[in-house]
Amino acid sequence: MNLARASNVRHEFYKAVWFYFKVVWPIFSILLLVIIAFGLIIAHLEGWSPYDGVYFAFVTGLTIGYGELVPKLAVSRVLAILLGFNGVLMTATFAAISVRAIEVTVTAARKGEE
Template sequence: MPKKPGHELTHRQMRRLFFVALVRQLRVIWPIVSGVVLVMIGCGLAIWRIEDWRIDEALYFTFVTGLTIGYGDFTPKHVSARILSLVIGFAGIVLTGIVAAVTVKALNADDWEP
């Protein structure tokens, strides 16, 4: 973190600068993030229809799979639902990577100097 002599940032100022940079980054990549989330939800709704689950079970399965937690309490039986589960898993990996990249970018923001 670059500092000028005699200009120390407080923890509160650093936290504020981080969140400002994070929001700035999120506004740029919001179309990508929302697209990935919509793909995940769309696949989850398709699995809901294919597997004849309740909608809350299908959305739960979608986000547990997408966040790579994968408890295994719901497993698709049909081949098409399994393929959609793979799409959800890959979309979740992309989403996790995007969140990590945006956070690192916000941490490396050039706005750290007072």
Template sequence: MEFTLIFLELFFSAMGLGYPLLLSFFLIITLLGQWVGRMEGWSRFDAFYWSFITALTVGYGDLRPSCRKSKLLALLVATLGIMFTGVFVAVTVAAATEAFHHYMPGARPL
């Protein structure tokens, strides 16, 4: 339990630092999704859903762009999503690594 509390404290502290970057990615992905949704004639919710399914590389395929411009924007959404995920994973790994060093001070890195 102690390790978990240390990890959560470090994680949320680091997320506070990375918040502006993650929020920027979130907003850009959302806006691009709405733009694609407008071109494709989707509802606002469907456009939001599609943008994050694409950005997080899940890609169910239930909604997909058919216009050339929206397909190009889909590439941009996917690229931004990879960066968004990368920042989130990097913060998580850094917090876990630091928590291990706090919890087990004499331990060597793997």
């Protein structure tokens, strides 16, 4: 595959990602808002700064889990578990978009070869 063709395939992939991202944007934005809201609630309950709460929420939701911020209250821990599930849904949504974009791009590239 020559460089120009590879560049075109890459461009088609990004176009497909953007198209499908716009389709699921309402769902994706709700998942992001839930992460931020839960982070602010946990920060309030635990006496952390709002920044630390949102940071904790994204680190937990993306299943990174550095461990420097740990909720002590039971309700905060339950919210942290829900954050984990929410983060898995968000990651799966993005992975599904990427896989679909690859599928569309490969199909288009194969049609172009014929």
